[in-house]
Amino acid sequence: MALYSIDIMTLFPETVGDMMNESILGRAQERGFIRVDAHQIRDFTTNKQKQVDDYPYGGGRGAVMQADPLYRCWQYIQEQYGTPRSRTIFLSPCGATFNQEKARQLLRDYDHLTLVCGHYEGIDQRFIDECVDEEISLGDFVLTGGEIPAMAVADAVCRMVPGVLPEPACYEEESHWNGLLEYPQYSRPASWHGREVPEVLRSGDHEKVRRWRLKQSIVRTLQRRPDIFREENFQGSKQDRKLLAEALEEWRNLSREQGDPKPE
Numbered sequence: 001m002a003l004y005s006i007d008i009m010t011l012f013p014e015t016v017g018d019m020m021n022e023s024i025l026g027r028a029q030e031r032g033f034i035r036v037d038a039h040q041i042r043d044f045t046t047n048k049q050k051q052v053d054d055y056p057y058g059g060g061r062g063a064v065m066q067a068d069p070l071y072r073c074w075q076y077i078q079e080q081y082g083t084p085r086s087r088t089i090f091l092s093p094c095g096a097t098f099n100q101e102k103a104r105q106l107l108r109d110y111d112h113l114t115l116v117c118g119h120y121e122g123i124d125q126r127f128i129d130e131c132v133d134e135e136i137s138l139g140d141f142v143l144t145g146g147e148i149p150a151m152a153v154a155d156a157v158c159r160m161v162p163g164v165l166p167e168p169a170c171y172e173e174e175s176h177w178n179g180l181l182e183y184p185q186y187s188r189p190a191s192w193h194g195r196e197v198p199e200v201l202r203s204g205d206h207e208k209v210r211r212w213r214l215k216q217s218i219v220r221t222l223q224r225r226p227d228i229f230r231e232e233n234f235q236g237s238k239q240d241r242k243l244l245a246e247a248l249e250e251w252r253n254l255s256r257e258q259g260d261p262k263p264e
């Protein structure tokens with residue numbers, strides 16, 4: 001049995017399947033680390049036309065996905081694949097904004113997710129009240145359907161399942177793992193369009209490279225996402241704390257040069 005399973009309820013299972021069966025996640029499915037299946041909600045209707053939506057009560061434009069086909073599809077998934085650690089999530093612009101911390105929590109606390117993709121104006125509130133544990137948004141904007149958000153959640157969780165990536169360092173050293181953005185990355189050639197790869201990265205001195213990258217991460221986070229930077233979370237060695245002080249100084253100088261209001 002896969003270590004982590006995700007069932008996606010959608011009106012467009014092919015789109016979801018194509019994406020989730022490719023590349024790293026596709027190989028992880030073949031090797032049995034994860035299972036991701038998309039289910040056609042229309043297959044759970046009881047009318048000939050396979051209609052899944054109807055006019056909204058109270059008037060207004062568009063259509064609302066009806067509770068019953070959603071419920072039948074959800075019930076089938078729970079009976080077939082449900083575990084004591086299952087969680088049902090509706091992807092919705094009204095949900096809490098998704099982030100890396102949420103992905104880590106979903107991996108830690110559950111082993112099976114049911115992701116519900118809305119379409120049109122959304123889905124009948126009674127299905128949400130009866131079956132959904134939480135609502136997650138991809139951000140403060142509106143998409144036509146929940147498929148892209150569902151794939152984003154599935155991808156972010158699945159790449160942290162043991163075995164999917166070669167080692168935990170592959171995701172632990174990336175942006176948002178420890179409240180920092182990642183440092184700049186370079187590949188060959190060493191010189192391209194007159195732009196050189198920083199000398200330190202070619203020095204072969206691992207400790208120097210580590211410190212350079214850490215400093216770049218700190219300065220980049222302070223410049224781009226001061227809202228996520230927490231100095232008090234910085235639990236480094238004495239040497240790393242010195243580096244933090246240098247990075248803060250560098251950031252203040254850069255901000256002054258660029259005429260930004262005085263950084264705190």
Ligand SMILES: C[S@@+](CC[C@H](N)C(=O)[O-])C[C@H]1O[C@@H](n2cnc3c(N)ncnc32)[C@H](O)[C@@H]1O
Nearest residue numbers: 091092093118121122137138142143145146149
């Ligand atoms: C056009 S949207 C419906 C928007 C809804 N009428 C509203 O104003 O909140 C259709 C579906 O796309 C999905 N969706 C759209 N934007 C999203 C977002 N930012 N995050 C997650 N899901 C989203 C949801 O599943 C939603 O039910």
